[in-house]
Amino acid sequence: MASSNRQKIALVGNPNSGKSSLFNYLTGLNQKIGNFPGVTVEKRSGYCALPDGTSAEIIDLPGVYSIYPRSLDERIVSEIILNHKSPNCPDKIVVIADATNLKRNLLLLTQIIDVGLPTVLALNMMDLAAKAGISYDFIALSKKLGIPVVPINARRGVGLEELKKIITQSSSLPAKTIFKVWDDAKDAVKELREQFGVDNDYEAYQFLEQPQTLNFLSKEQQHAVSDVRTKYEFFPGKFQGAETIQRYIFIQDLLNEVTLKAANLGWKKHSNRLDHILTHKIWGYLIFFVILFLIFQSIFAWAQVPMDFIDGLFANLSSSLHKILPEGPLSNLITEGIIPGIGGIMIFIPQIAILFAFIAILEETGYMARVVFLMDKIMRKFGLNGKSVVPLISGVACAIPAIMATRTIDNWKERTITIFITPLMSCSARLPVFAILIALIVPDEKALWFFNLQGLALMGLYLLGFSAALASAWIMKQIIKVKEKSYLIMELPTYRWPKWSNVGLTIVEKTKAFVFEAGKVIMAISVVLWVLASYGPGDNITKAREHVIEQTQNLRLSNEGLDDRIAAYKLEHSYAGIIGKSIEPIIKPLGYDWKIGIALITSFAAREVFVGTMATIYSIGQVDDSAEEGQVTIKNRMKAEVNPETGGPRFTPAVGFSLLVFYTFAMQCMSTIAIVYRETKGWKWPIIQLIYMTTLAYLSAFIVFNVFS
Amino acid sequence: MTEILKTVAKMKPGDTGIIAGFTDSDLAVKLMEMGCLPGSPVRFNFTAPFGDPICISVSGYELSLRLEEADTISIMN
Numbered sequence: 001m002a003s004s005n006r007q008k009i010a011l012v013g014n015p016n017s018g019k020s021s022l023f024n025y026l027t028g029l030n031q032k033i034g035n036f037p038g039v040t041v042e043k044r045s046g047y048c049a050l051p052d053g054t055s056a057e058i059i060d061l062p063g064v065y066s067i068y069p070r071s072l073d074e075r076i077v078s079e080i081i082l083n084h085k086s087p088n089c090p091d092k093i094v095v096i097a098d099a100t101n102l103k104r105n106l107l108l109l110t111q112i113i114d115v116g117l118p119t120v121l122a123l124n125m126m127d128l129a130a131k132a133g134i135s136y137d138f139i140a141l142s143k144k145l146g147i148p149v150v151p152i153n154a155r156r157g158v159g160l161e162e163l164k165k166i167i168t169q170s171s172s173l174p175a176k177t178i179f180k181v182w183d184d185a186k187d188a189v190k191e192l193r194e195q196f197g198v199d200n201d202y203e204a205y206q207f208l209e210q211p212q213t214l215n216f217l218s219k220e221q222q223h224a225v226s227d228v229r230t231k232y233e234f235f236p237g238k239f240q241g242a243e244t245i246q247r248y249i250f251i252q253d254l255l256n257e258v259t260l261k262a263a264n265l266g267w268k269k270h271s272n273r274l275d276h277i278l279t280h281k282i283w284g285y286l287i288f289f290v291i292l293f294l295i296f297q298s299i300f301a302w303a304q305v306p307m308d309f310i311d312g313l314f315a316n317l318s319s320s321l322h323k324i325l326p327e328g329p330l331s332n333l334i335t336e337g338i339i340p341g342i343g344g345i346m347i348f349i350p351q352i353a354i355l356f357a358f359i360a361i362l363e364e365t366g367y368m369a370r371v372v373f374l375m376d377k378i379m380r381k382f383g384l385n386g387k388s389v390v391p392l393i394s395g396v397a398c399a400i401p402a403i404m405a406t407r408t409i410d411n412w413k414e415r416t417i418t419i420f421i422t423p424l425m426s427c428s429a430r431l432p433v434f435a436i437l438i439a440l441i442v443p444d445e446k447a448l449w450f451f452n453l454q455g456l457a458l459m460g461l462y463l464l465g466f467s468a469a470l471a472s473a474w475i476m477k478q479i480i481k482v483k484e485k486s487y488l489i490m491e492l493p494t495y496r497w498p499k500w501s502n503v504g505l506t507i508v509e510k511t512k513a514f515v516f517e518a519g520k521v522i523m524a525i526s527v528v529l530w531v532l533a534s535y536g537p538g539d540n541i542t543k544a545r546e547h548v549i550e551q552t553q554n555l556r557l558s559n560e561g562l563d564d565r566i567a568a569y570k571l572e573h574s575y576a577g578i579i580g581k582s583i584e585p586i587i588k589p590l591g592y593d594w595k596i597g598i599a600l601i602t603s604f605a606a607r608e609v610f611v612g613t614m615a616t617i618y619s620i621g622q623v624d625d626s627a628e629e630g631q632v633t634i635k636n637r638m639k640a641e642v643n644p645e646t647g648g649p650r651f652t653p654a655v656g657f658s659l660l661v662f663y664t665f666a667m668q669c670m671s672t673i674a675i676v677y678r679e680t681k682g683w684k685w686p687i688i689q690l691i692y693m694t695t696l697a698y699l700s701a702f703i704v705f706n707v708f709s
Numbered sequence: 710m711t712e713i714l715k716t717v718a719k720m721k722p723g724d725t726g727i728i729a730g731f732t733d734s735d736l737a738v739k740l741m742e743m744g745c746l747p748g749s750p751v752r753f754n755f756t757a758p759f760g761d762p763i764c765i766s767v768s769g770y771e772l773s774l775r776l777e778e779a780d781t782i783s784i785m786n
Contacts, residue, residue: 066742101770104744237738244741263769272754281758373773377761487778488762489739492771 007056008088009048009167010080012112013096014105015063016366016493018124021154022096023060024505026164031505033513036080040412040681041073050168051161059090065104067111068210068240072412075213081115082206083216084199092118092167099129099136099151100263100494106251107244110178113147114202118171121149122163127156128496133264141258146175155499178250181205182239188232195224208234271494278370288374292393295358299351299397300428306350314343333527336534341526344606345519348400348671352514353507355394355401359408360506362390364498368408369490376488382470383477385414392418392469395425396462400518403675404510411486417476419679420689423672424469426462426664429607433663434461436611439635441656465664468696514675521674529605529670532576540573561619568619576601590662590698591655591705593643600668607668614638654708658701666697717765718780720753726784727751728767733781744768745782 013019024031027046034043044060061077069075083089095112097105102123113119121142129135142149148166152159181189181201185208192204211217211225228234277283318339325331362368372386379386387409394402402422409415426434442457535541548566557565571577580598587597595617603610611634618637641650667673667690676686720726728749731737744767745751752766761776 068738068742070739103768104770107742107744241734241738241741244738245746248741248744248746275755275764279755279757279764284758369773373757373762373764376775377757377759485735487736487739488773488775489736489743489778490773491743492764492773494771 006047006054007091007167009056009058010090010093011058011060011096012077012081012093012108013063014065014098014101014108014491016491017063017096017098017101017105018154019060019063019096020502021499022094022122022124022152022160023058024502025154025157025160026058029505029508031509033509035681036076039073039076041076042407048164050164052168054168056167064108066108066244067115067206069213071410073410078206078210078213079215081112081117082203082214084117084203086216090117092120092171094120094122094163094167096122096124096154099123099125100132100134102136103248103251103255106254107247109145110247110250111202113145113174114177114179114200115206116173116200116203119147119174120163120166120170121145121147122154122159123149123151124154126151126158127153128494132267133261135260137258137260141254144254144258145178177202179243179247182242185232185234185239188228188234191232192225192228195228196221209236209240268494274495275370275492278367279373284370284374288371291362292389295355295390296393296397298354298358299394299401303350303354303397307347310343310347310349314339314346318343332534333530337527337530338523341523341530344526344671345515345522348398348514349511351398352401352404352511355405356507356510357503359390359405360503361498363408364496364502366493366495369492372488372490373492380486382473383414383417383480384473385409385411385418388414388418391422392425395422395427397428399423399425399427399669399672400514400675403672403679404514406679413477413480413482414486416680416685417473417480419676420476420685420692421469421472423667423669423689423693424465424472424665426465427607427669429669430461430663432608432611433603434458434660436614436635436638437651437656437660440638440651441653461660461664464661468665472692513678517678518671518674521677522671525670525674526605529576529602532579533571533574533602536570536574536578541570544570544573564616564619567616571598571613571616589705590701591652591658591709593650596659603668605670607663610663652709654705657708658705661704662697662701664697665693665700667693715784715786716780717751717753717774717782717784718763718776720765720784722753722755725750725752729783729785731781732783736778736781740778740782743772744770745772751782751784 011019011023023044023046026048030048031044031046034045036043041062046058046060047055048058049055059080061080062073064070064074064077067078067081069078080088080090081093093112093115095109097109109119109121123136123138138149138151148170150159150163150166152163154160177200179202185205188208189201189204192198192207193201196204196207198204198207207214207217207225208229211222217225229236278287318335321339322331322335325334359368362371368387371389375386375389379388388406390408391402391405394405399422402425403419406415406418406422409418438454438457442454445453447453447456540547544566548562548569552562552565555561577598580601581594583597583600584592584594587600592600595614598617599610599613602613615634618634618641638651639649642648643650643652673686673690676689677683680686715726716732717726717728728745728747728751730747731740746768749767754764754766754771756763762773763776763779764771764773765779766772
């Protein structure tokens with residue numbers, strides 16, 4: 001099948017018009033996510049089998065209300081549709097419109113028609129239209145628009161075979177243009193058409209209106225455009241408002257003629273009643289917080305079962321392979337580096353799946369728009385979007401799915417700030433660290449009747465993270481300057497039942513994206529850290545057993561005790577250990593020693609590794625840090641540790657608080673870095689984030705240590 | 710005689726009006742694209758708990774606007 005025979009079909013339409021349902025129906029599981037060069041918008045495309053045996057590539061363009069972009073991401077629509085000379089130019093455009101909301105949907109359609117590519121109108125949500133009592137004369141509509149019109153119901157798959165048939169057949173350009181170029185712009189358009197060899201008036205008009213959007217125009221072409229503009233006094237935006245008015249006049253006349261029956265009065269009353277409750281002063285927020293809590297609880301708690309299963313699966317795989325494979329560095333790499341590395345990636349899948357199931361349902365039902373509506377005023381003060389709430393709350397469970405969830409935020413600045421501050425929300429991986437340290441330094445007493453001091457300390461840490469997140473957002477809001485003005489102007493779609501196959505496909509898509517893209521980075525860092533912790537210079541590692549036996553001759557250790565000592569010795573003499581010792585002068589002002597230093601290095605993989613490393617270094621061996629017993633053992637051992645310089649305990653309250661604050665702020669999660677890299681499509685932001693959080697952690701820990709000692 | 714412009718921001722839930730014009734040309738273009746055209750009827754539905762944003766019905770659907778955005782749409786007296 002020669003790819004030159006495969007047509008490219010672009011799918012265009014308003015948000016909330018059912019475009020995802022149509023795309024999913026046409027492409028099913030044949031979807032892939034790619035990149036549009038130069039923008040962060042993801043390119044969703046897939047293949048669809050057509051009735052004549054060929055297949056078409058369907059490209060899903062972002063939902064827009066108009067060809068004039070509201071944001072950087074929306075520019076891609078003009079970019080693709082107006083570049084007729086490019087091989088990426090679609091052969092046909094299918095515009096999907098909401099039949100219950102036709103007037104506003106038609107604006108985009110009339111613009112697309114004028115662009116001069118074969119266009120088909122898919123009139124969606126015919127079932128809802130029927131329920132609302134709306135009916136149109138499709139034949140008259142098609143005739144007046146000059147393009148084929150296909151009524152469909154993308155949810156049930158009604159009308160889609162007809163749509164595929166029309167796509168296969170029609171290759172003719174729209175029979176007419178809707179918008180007539182103004183008299184005072186006619187000459188400019190004519191000259192541009194001649195100079196650039198452009199097919200039609202509106203296309204040339206768009207070159208003049210928004211050349212800055214059209215990256216395919218070369219420098220000379222951009223100059224030429226600006227010359228034509230100056231020559232004919234064609235200023236950008238000068239005509240845009242009037243063009244919109246002209247189009248709507250046409251649309252209103254059109255609707256007057258082809259609407260057989262308008263909507264029944266009060267067809268939206270159920271939706272309106274729901275809104276009355278869901279945006280209510282008290283009930284609205286209450287219900288919203290319950291939903292947020294539900295989301296949080298499910299990622300935090302319900303994901304635990306599948307996560308433990310995956311954990312166990314990979315642990316078993318690792319030990320079985322260890323038995324089968326011959327001894328040697330390669331098998332060690334596989335069983336101790338790669339398999340756990342893959343396990344460390346897979347373990348995020350349950351949380352990602354659950355979070356995105358929720359988000360997909362919220363978006364599909366139309367509730368997400370109400371979330372923005374309720375939270376907009378507060379969030380704006382911090383440079384955030386109403387939609388930022390979901391990632392922020394999810395971040396208290398785990399930042400990885402939370403950061404992926406920021407994709408729902410259209411505004412680049414708001415999305416970036418949300419991504420940047422989400423890791424500051426104390427995630428569940430910090431809990432084992434918090435638990436041990438609080439148990440060490442905070443007395444298990446009550447204050448103010450029933451408040452447990454340790455509980456208060458924990459709450460304090462969460463509040464600290466949360467405040468740092470908001471403060472950082474506020475600072476970033478002041479620093480990042482963008483030309484895009486922020487505004488809301490947002491549609492509140494009628495409520496509808498979610499389409500479960502859309503939810504399922506979203507989960508599959510997000511999981512794949514995480515595993516294959518962020519996964520690469522996580523795997524790489526994971527292996528590097530393993531190498532650092534398992535190998536060291538000279539023969540200290542290989543001769544570890546002998547050295548330790550020699551050292552502990554007089555102690556009469558059990559086999560287990562000996563193994564623990566050997567593990568500690570190996571860690572100490574590994575590269576990680578050497579790095580830990582060498583950073584000791586830097587971390588001394590924070591109250592830490594080289595043993596803590598090693599733990600800081602290893603917990604870069606994941607925060608909870610801190611506890612395991614501490615256990616190894618103090619020769620307690622592998623302890624189950626979540627079990628009561630395990631915690632008690634580590635805690636007692638750490639309590640007993642002596643600071644050789646002061647003669648007193650190593651883990652004083654000052655050191656403890658300093659470490660707690662450090663872990664609250666520091667970026668110690670390679671998976672977070674990987675996902676930020678993937679979501680911001682580059683290393684710039686993850687690096688800035690790493691530097692910012694490390695600096696914040698260091699300074700705060702330094703201050704806390706010195707204040708408390 | 711000074712006329713206080715009545716804008717969408719000053720409407721109360723249940724009020725209806727006809728759009729007269731706009732006081733911010735940048736926002737005007739976006740609002741018109743979204744169906745808020747001079748001469749279009751608009752109905753004020755409800756506000757968010759703190760009065761901002763608001764929800765209006767225009768051109769057959771529901772649109773939410775920040776109070777500052779709604780204040781740029783003037784209504785015929």
